[in-house]
Amino acid sequence: MADTATGWIHSWDLSTGVDGPGTRFVLFFSGCPLRCLYCANPDTWRLRDGREVRVDEVMVEIDKYRAFITTAGGGVTLTGGEPLLQPAFTGAVLRRCKEAGLHTALDTSGFLGPRATDGLLADTDLVLLDIKSFDAATYRELTGGRLRPTLDFTTRLDRLGKRMWIRYVLVPGWTDDKQTVEGLAGFLAGLGSVERVDVLPFHKLGATKYEALGIPFPLRDASPPDAALVDRVRHQFRAHGLAAH
Template sequence: MAEIQGYIHSYESFGAVDGPGVRFVVFVSGCPLRCLYCHNPDTWIKTDGTLTSAEAVVSTICEYKNFIKNGGVTISGGEPLMQPAFCREILLRCKQEGLHTAIDTSGAVPLSTCRDTIDAADLILLDIKDIDAEDCKTLTGQTNENALALLSYCEETKKPVWIRHVLLPGYTLSDEKLHKMGETLASFSCIERVEINPFHKMGEYKWETIDRPYTLKEVSPPSAEDVSHAKEVLRSYGLPL
């Protein structure tokens, strides 16, 4: 049988923020979105990554098995679901090794292309970029339609989901949007956790290496009060934060 290969951007052997416990994080390359705040624009082009077999990826992961046996493996990016067969093969091989698996996704690819890959993961970390479809297009280049379809699929198949959301002043930081988000997400019992991440500029310097202007130069990160207010609004809808 032909080897399943895909494009890898990099690895992080002791990730602490991408799922439960200490995790080995595989960053794949390629992303269909162009988020204005992206801190990894160097992952956008799939073929800029290193072509690697799923077998080789899992063999690298297994070198760290002792450290991640109570955590697991997360495939992040870029957008993992742009390489669905490759990611699925990594997830299945990790399962054979007894490791917990997660996909960190923006849900930006059509569900029809990635159902099997979602089925193969233990947990989905789903980034809801903007709860308003048109504003999502302004922020990322695409509406949130595919992300919400992915969330509905997780609900249908009882797949655990952790929602992530970046609080960006002038874009997603508004009471109206937070209430809309609370109302929308409250009906999904598959959501185990909601994480609010304040916008930051740590990747701004990387934009100098790509042929695009960084348009958020004048935008400041939200205050601690803004973040705790946003959490309060979402908690008021019974969401787990």
């Protein structure tokens, strides 16, 4: 039952502007199947590094901020880690949030898209979909996973008419190739439910977490993109009729 379903979470926080519309209650799940070279949250990689909680416990916390987040035009965002690594728990939280009249957003790489049931997606108002690269070889090298599951999930969401905000992390030398960006822009422009593309400049804010965990930060020597590169990539998306930010 939803009331007794349990899952592993890392933490929760309040956020404005980057995790969906309005002010959000953001629930960080533990566990992720990918190992993105630029990941800022290596402390969420392993499932049992988190804390086991019941859905009821999560809803008690959300209820503390319900009036605030609804007044601010927000809702609840499930992120990670990767929420679809725990589909039953994720689905239960989404269902309870919808029963409470809250706007819901799911932040996912789409790599585990087949685990998302139609019921889970029906309780999701918005999908924040992280597409790491549109080149299969780069995707594999960058994440350790395969691109195809994410693309299949994207087309499935579009068939369902599910609202999508695409997130694209811009890493110089990795995800800035013009032809690859053009390919992704063309793919997204052919879908009807993509509302915006957020081009997110690579940063090193998670470097201290790697140090604390005693593991090397793979992109320690990489530089964030300059403003000109960010503008170029955003313009490429806009040239295909997409709202890029």
